[in-house]
Amino acid sequence: MIQLFQVYKSFGSKNPALLDISLTVKKGEFVFITGPSGAGKTTLLKIIFCAERPTSGNALVDGRNLNRIKDQELSLLRRRIGVIFQDFKLLPRRNVFENVALTLEIIGFPLSMIRKKVHQTLRYLSLVNKEGYYPPQLSGGEQQRVAIARAIVNDPLILLADEPTGNLDPDLTMEIMALLKEIHIRGTTVLVATHSQELLKDTTRRIVTLNKGRIV
Amino acid sequence: MKITLFHYFIKQATANIFENRLVHLIGIGTMSIAFLIFYAFILIFVNLNYWTEEQGSSLTMSIYFKGEPDRAVIEKIKKELFLFPGVTIKRFISKDDAIKSLRRRLGDKAGLLDGLKQNPLPASLEIILSRDKGGDTLPYQLKTRLEKITIVDEVQYSQEWIRRFQAIMEAIKIVGIIFGGLLFLAALFIITNTIKLTIYSRKEEIEILKLVGATNRFVKIPFMIEGSIQGFLGGVVALLILFLVYIIAIAKIDIRIGFASLDIVFLSPQYIFFLLLMSVVIGFIGSTISLGRFFRI
Ligand SMILES: Nc1ncnc2c1ncn2[C@@H]1O[C@H](COP(=O)(O)OP(=O)(O)OP(=O)(O)O)[C@@H](O)[C@H]1O
Numbered sequence: 001m002i003q004l005f006q007v008y009k010s011f012g013s014k015n016p017a018l019l020d021i022s023l024t025v026k027k028g029e030f031v032f033i034t035g036p037s038g039a040g041k042t043t044l045l046k047i048i049f050c051a052e053r054p055t056s057g058n059a060l061v062d063g064r065n066l067n068r069i070k071d072q073e074l075s076l077l078r079r080r081i082g083v084i085f086q087d088f089k090l091l092p093r094r095n096v097f098e099n100v101a102l103t104l105e106i107i108g109f110p111l112s113m114i115r116k117k118v119h120q121t122l123r124y125l126s127l128v129n130k131e132g133y134y135p136p137q138l139s140g141g142e143q144q145r146v147a148i149a150r151a152i153v154n155d156p157l158i159l160l161a162d163e164p165t166g167n168l169d170p171d172l173t174m175e176i177m178a179l180l181k182e183i184h185i186r187g188t189t190v191l192v193a194t195h196s197q198e199l200l201k202d203t204t205r206r207i208v209t210l211n212k213g214r215i216v
Numbered sequence: 217m218k219i220t221l222f223h224y225f226i227k228q229a230t231a232n233i234f235e236n237r238l239v240h241l242i243g244i245g246t247m248s249i250a251f252l253i254f255y256a257f258i259l260i261f262v263n264l265n266y267w268t269e270e271q272g273s274s275l276t277m278s279i280y281f282k283g284e285p286d287r288a289v290i291e292k293i294k295k296e297l298f299l300f301p302g303v304t305i306k307r308f309i310s311k312d313d314a315i316k317s318l319r320r321r322l323g324d325k326a327g328l329l330d331g332l333k334q335n336p337l338p339a340s341l342e343i344i345l346s347r348d349k350g351g352d353t354l355p356y357q358l359k360t361r362l363e364k365i366t367i368v369d370e371v372q373y374s375q376e377w378i379r380r381f382q383a384i385m386e387a388i389k390i391v392g393i394i395f396g397g398l399l400f401l402a403a404l405f406i407i408t409n410t411i412k413l414t415i416y417s418r419k420e421e422i423e424i425l426k427l428v429g430a431t432n433r434f435v436k437i438p439f440m441i442e443g444s445i446q447g448f449l450g451g452v453v454a455l456l457i458l459f460l461v462y463i464i465a466i467a468k469i470d471i472r473i474g475f476a477s478l479d480i481v482f483l484s485p486q487y488i489f490f491l492l493l494m495s496v497v498i499g500f501i502g503s504t505i506s507l508g509r510f511f512r513i
């Protein structure tokens with residue numbers, strides 16, 4: 001599903017963000033990516049959904065080489081990748097419902113279907129009573145859950161979660177992790193980037209550890 | 217599927233306009249001034265054109281007589297005129313009729329005429345020549361022929377100045393095209409910049425949209441609709457102002473050129489439709505230009 005070959009990413013400074021990353025994630029896998037702050041976790045995820053292009057090396061996602069993908073194809077690919085951004089990237093001028101509906105609108109679902117799916121997802125994340133709120137009116141944890149809702153509302157092929165529990169209390173953290181597991185069981189390939197050792201304490205899942213841009 | 221998208225695009229476009237209402241208001245205001253100038257020009261042009269064409273399709277010829285001709289002579293001339301195609305007799309004006317009508321026109325100042333020992337005005341016969349019959353040389357042929365009759369003093373017709381007028385119309389047309397082109401560019405410039413501002417105010421949003429899988433088209437269409445709406449509103453405002461000015465002022469003015477009075481009519485529905493369509497097109501082109509610039513970055 002995801003294959004990285006000797007990927008380097010440099011932002012121009014002396015130390016590249018990613019160094020010689022080779023990684024294969026199979027369809028249906030659940031992988032944690034961990035490492036200290038600044039290790040390159042976010043950059044790695046960005047390469048996968050093509051927000052950044054590798055400085056060298058190749059990245060293949062769902063059979064497509066991201067170095068050669070066309071604009072139109074990239075849009076189609078991104079519709080099948082749900083991303084929970086570390087900084088949420090919610091649209092401040094659209095309310096919770098509209099933010100979550102966005103991915104479905106882009107795909108062109110009919111209105112009735114959009115309503116149904118969005119309500120379902122919001123209920124799932126205990127956000128139903130916040131439907132009409134705008135992101136600036138929400139707490140950090142609520143914004144995070146909206147970001148999660150937007151990423152999962154269209155049952156993506158791949159889910160990239162960047163610190164999905166960073167702003168949540170222990171109870172909500174457990175809930176979100178349970179939710180990610182459920183999405184995984186439904187067939188989505190899941191990558192979770194986190195620096196929280198707590199999350200990884202007694203997991204049996206595959207863990208990829210990064211340090212200063214290298215896999216260790 | 218299509219309906220959802222349409223609904224989404226319209227919603228985004230109107231939200232854009234509402235959020236950037238000040239920018240849009242200024243944009244629509246300045247643009248409507250450009251449109252207003254252009255529309256006013258069209259109004260004047262359409263009227264002059266209509267009028268010259270109407271005048272040009274027939275011409276009035278006046279045959280002035282020496283002294284007071286008797287009926288028999290007039291009948292003889294009339295019979296002769298009927299031989300020419302497209303000639304209609306309008307009326308015979310005797311010396312008396314001529315002075316009466318002059319008095320009427322002078323109004324209070326008619327007293328000026330009292331001092332005259334004899335009536336200086338000539339009797340005349342007015343005829344109308346249709347332009348589609350008889351050809352361009354007919355008026356001149358008639359003039360030379362009629363002037364050979366001893367009792368006829370002079371023959372005048374209104375063609376020369378109409379001709380000159382038509383030449384002026386051509387010049388006005390060219391000036392109008394250049395002028396209209398400049399105003400078109402001005403309106404385009406205004407729209408391009410208004411939409412550029414709203415695009416920049418949504419820069420982050422556009423990036424996010426792209427990251428969650430929106431195509432360029434999906435991102436662009438609301439801005440195109442926004443530009444088209446702005447163009448349309450600019451056009452509507454300009455038309456409303458023009459219409460108000462028209463009913464308050466222009467319709468009351470009675471402009472006289474030569475014999476004929478010029479009734480100014482408002483733009484026809486077809487013209488209005490065309491002009492509004494044009495303003496929408498300008499809005500569409502303007503937003504497309506600014507989107508092109510933005511997406512190249
Ligand atoms: N757009 C950018 N321009 C310049 N440098 C960048 C950019 N993005 C990331 N970097 C650098 O790349 C390195 C890795 O950043 P990255 O965001 O991937 O770390 P991270 O592992 O996600 O950290 P955190 O746990 O704090 O989120 C950092 O040193 C960062 O400064």
Ligand SMILES: [Mg+2]
Nearest residue numbers: 041042086162
């Ligand atoms: Mg990060």
